[in-house]
Amino acid sequence: MMSSLFQFLFGLQNPARRPPLPVPRPSSPEFVTVLADKQVKEGEDVTLQCQTNTGHVTVTWEKKDQKLCCVEGKHRTGKEGSAIFLEIKKAELGDEGKYTVTIQNSSGSASCSAMIIVEINEWRTVQWKQDPMISALKNFRISSGDVRELRFLLHGPVGAGKSSIINTIKTIFEGHQFINCLTASALTGESFTTKFEKFNVGDVPFTFYDVMGLEVNESKGVHPDDIINALKGHVPNNYEFKACTPIDEDNRNYILNPTLNNKIHCLVSVIPADKISMMEEEVIQKMRTIRAAASKLGIPQVVFMTRVDQVCTMTQKDVTKLYQSRKIKEKMTECSNRLGVTMNCIFPVKNYHEETKPNEQLNSLMLEAFTQIVHSADDFLKRNSNQQKTVE
Ligand SMILES: Nc1nc2c(ncn2[C@@H]2O[C@H](COP(=O)(O)OP(=O)(O)OP(=O)(O)O)[C@@H](O)[C@H]2O)c(=O)[nH]1
Ligand SMILES: [Mg+2]
CATH class of the missing domain: 2.60.40.10 (Immunoglobulins)
Structure with a gap:
């Protein structure tokens, strides 16, 4: 009796002899x-x-x-x-x-x-205030008295943002959104700009020439020789480019004896940051040929790298973070390697494309790059006037 009572009690206390109790399942993790x-x-x-x-x-x-x-x-x-x-x-x-x-x-x-x-630690500084740069450019005087305006030519692949750069600079100087320089939808494969078109910038003595984009196919896009002809001053305003046949002396509008007023004073290569990796070697080669010709002519050259907002979300949200972005630095390095230009000649910029309100940071970034090309173009004129005087 005692032992069965003991066993009964013992049995209750010995888990090995008890039927296992169900373990409560933890709640599903969230x-x-x-x-x-x-x-x-x-x-x-x-x-x-x-x-x-x-x-x-x-x-x-x-x-x-x-x-x-x-x-x-x-x-x-x-x-x-x-x-x-x-x-x-x-x-x-x-x-x-x-x-x-x-x-x-x-x-x-x-x-x-x-x-x-x-x-990354900021590796290039930008003055994020537009007014001092705008007034310095408005007060700028060209060194060579014989030259009325500084002439810049933008070249690069189709859809690089060439026309958009002109729109952005005109917007800054004319104080309202400028959209007359027609830009293409980024999806079209063919150049939207087909003429050698001149654009003045407000009342400052700077002019931009917009040209048709470079393409892979020989029978499409602007011919590299036509850009070289434009650099030398042979191409008249509003000349309609023909892909296969560059302008020559037989054309009645060909400028036979160009002066400094017909020549280009600074060549701007435009490269879209988001497409540099996909750019065909043939287009890069055409750009290199043009750059080599410009070097021979002593014409200064810079690269504007557009569409930076498309490669870096940090820059898209806040353009002042541009020089702290590893992605942008990588794209600039790629640009430098593919085109064979040094990093200090490459200026990342962002254009107005969907914004309708003025943006001081966007303007300042463009103004820094623009100030650089204005001084480079003016140096070219100084050198050329000096040469002319030496010859005289
Ligand atoms: N997100 C973004 N889009 C840009 C920028 N710059 C230009 N775009 C867009 O890129 C597309 C092509 O720009 P365009 O200025 O027409 O390029 P283009 O080099 O003149 O092109 P073609 O005349 O056809 O050779 C347009 O849809 C622009 O709105 C930029 O900085 N950021
Ligand atoms: Mg265009």
Whole structure:
């Protein structure tokens, strides 16, 4: 009696002899708050964090879809109650990318991701105030008395943003949105501009020449020789380009004996940042040929890299971050390598394209680049007038 009572009691206390109790399943893991994108300056610490609905989870981190290899002193991961975090010490360019956290338990799993963008230290400074630059340009006097205006020629592939640059500069100087210089839809494959068209800028002595875009096919786009003819001053205003046959002396409008007033004083190569990688070698080659001819003629050259907002979201949101963007620097380096120009000749710019209101930052970026070409063109005139005097 006693022993069966003992066994009864003992049996109750011995779990090995009890039928197993069902283990309560943890609640299915969910995020209460998800990871947020982070932008950090090179050298600073950054933390990604989120909150889960339950602390009963295992946590794994991935970087660019690969398991994160935690480096001691660099990464610290942790869980405090329902909060999960990843801390990265002294962010460097290699830390940039997509980070994903996965929480898991026996009821399921959930993931969320965020981007870390590492801003490089500003490597070129821009004066983000437009008025001093506008007034300096309005008061600018051309060194050579014989020349009425500084003449700039824009060339580059179809849809690079050549006409848009003229629109942007005219908008800045004429004080209202300028859209008369027709621009193409980015989707068309053929050049929208077909003539050698002159555009004055407000009442300042600067003129732009817009030309047809360069294309791969010999029978399409402007012929490189026509751009070289324009540099030398042989091409009359409003000349309609013919893809296969560059202008020559037989054309009754050909300018036979061009003066400095007919010549181009600075060549601007226009490259779209978002298309540089896809640009056909043939178009690059045509641009190189034109640049080589300009060098022979002593004409200064710069590159305007357009559509910067299309390659960098940080710049798209805030154009003043341009020179802190790794992506922009990469595109400029690519541009420098493909065209064979030094980095200090490349100016990233953004054009008016969907904005309808004036934007001082956009204007300032363009004005910095514009000021540079004005001085380069004027130096060319000084050199040429000096040469002329030496010959006399
Ligand atoms: N997002 C963005 N779009 C731009 C920028 N610059 C130009 N675009 C757009 O790019 C497209 C082509 O620009 P255009 O100025 O017509 O280019 P183009 O070099 O004159 O082209 P063609 O005359 O056809 O050779 C247009 O849709 C512009 O609105 C820019 O800085 N950012
Ligand atoms: Mg055009």
